[in-house]
Amino acid sequence: xxxxxxxxxxxxxxxxxxxxxxxxxxxxxxxxxxxxxxxxxxxxxxxxxxxxxxxxxxxxxxxxxxxxxxxxxxxxxxxxxxxxxxxxxxxxxxxxxxxxxxxxxxxxxxxxx
Amino acid sequence: xxxxxxxxxxxxxxxxxxxxxxxxxxxxxxxxxxxxxxxxxxxxxxxxxxxxxxxxxxxxxxxxxxxxxxxxxxxxxxxxxxxxxxxxxxxxxxxxxxxxxxxxxxxxxxxxxxxxxx
Numbered sequence: 494x495x496x497x498x499x500x501x502x503x504x505x506x507x508x509x510x511x512x513x514x515x516x517x518x519x520x521x522x523x524x525x526x527x528x529x530x531x532x533x534x535x536x537x538x539x540x541x542x543x544x545x546x547x548x549x550x551x552x553x554x555x556x557x558x559x560x561x562x563x564x565x566x567x568x569x570x571x572x573x574x575x576x577x578x579x580x581x582x583x584x585x586x587x588x589x590x591x592x593x594x595x596x597x598x599x600x601x602x603x604x605x606x
Numbered sequence: 607x608x609x610x611x612x613x614x615x616x617x618x619x620x621x622x623x624x625x626x627x628x629x630x631x632x633x634x635x636x637x638x639x640x641x642x643x644x645x646x647x648x649x650x651x652x653x654x655x656x657x658x659x660x661x662x663x664x665x666x667x668x669x670x671x672x673x674x675x676x677x678x679x680x681x682x683x684x685x686x687x688x689x690x691x692x693x694x695x696x697x698x699x700x701x702x703x704x705x706x707x708x709x710x711x712x713x714x715x716x717x718x719x720x721x722x723x724x
Contacts, residue, residue, distance in 0.1 A: 526711070535717050594641070602649075
C-alpha cells in the first residue's frame with residue numbers, strides 16, 4: 494500500500510516476554526520515527542532514524558528498548574522483558590527528509606498482562 | 607528543549623458552528639514548523655494543517671485555519687462549519703529545522719478531545 498504499515502495491529506503478551514513491532518514506511522521516505530502513546534495522552538518520542546542510523550534515540554526509556562533499521566527501510570522496535578507499564582500504542586511515522594511532515598501508521602497496540 | 611502545551615483537555619461544538627483550539631509552545635529556536643494533527647478513534651494520526659515559522663501569513667486549509675502569533679508563541683486552530691466527522695483528538699506539534707533537510711523530533715502537546723454535536 495501507499496501508507497505506513499505497522500504489524501501487528503494488536504499484541505497481547507505476558508510480563509517478561511520479548512516483543513517485536515514492525516514498521517514499513519512509505520517508499521522513498523528516508524526518515525522514520527517511533528512514538529509511544531498512552532491512553533488519552535499525546536505521543537511520546539522514542540527514536541528517530543535517518544537512513545539506517547539512529548539520529549536521535551534520546552526517547553528510549555531504558556535498555557530494554559531497542560530499534561533497528563538495517564536497510565534503511567523497514568524498522569523493528571524490540572522490547573525485552575516486557576513490563577505492564579510498557580502497555581501502550583506504538584506509533585511509527587515516516588517522512589521525506591526535506592519536509593518535516595510526518596506520515597503515521599495506525600499503530601500497534603501492546604498489552605502486557 | 608521544546609515544549610508544547612494544550613490547555614483545553616476537552617472541547618465541544620455544535621455542528622456548523624466554529625470552534626478554536628489553543629496551543630502554546632516554548633522554544634529558543636527561530637526556524638521551526640508547527641502542525642495540527644487529528645487522531646480519530648481509528649488511531650491513525652492525520653495532518654490537518656502546517657505552518658512555517660518564517661511565514662507571517664497564517665495557513666489555511668479549507669475549513670481549517672490557524673492564528674500564529676510568533677512573539678507570543680501561540681498557535682491556535684480554528685475549525686469553521688464544524689462537521690460530525692471532525693470529532694477526534696487534536697494534537698498541536700512542533701518540529702525544529704536545524705537547516706536544510708535536517709530536522710529534529712516532532713514534539714506533541716497533550717491533545718484536545720473535540721466533540722461535534724448534531
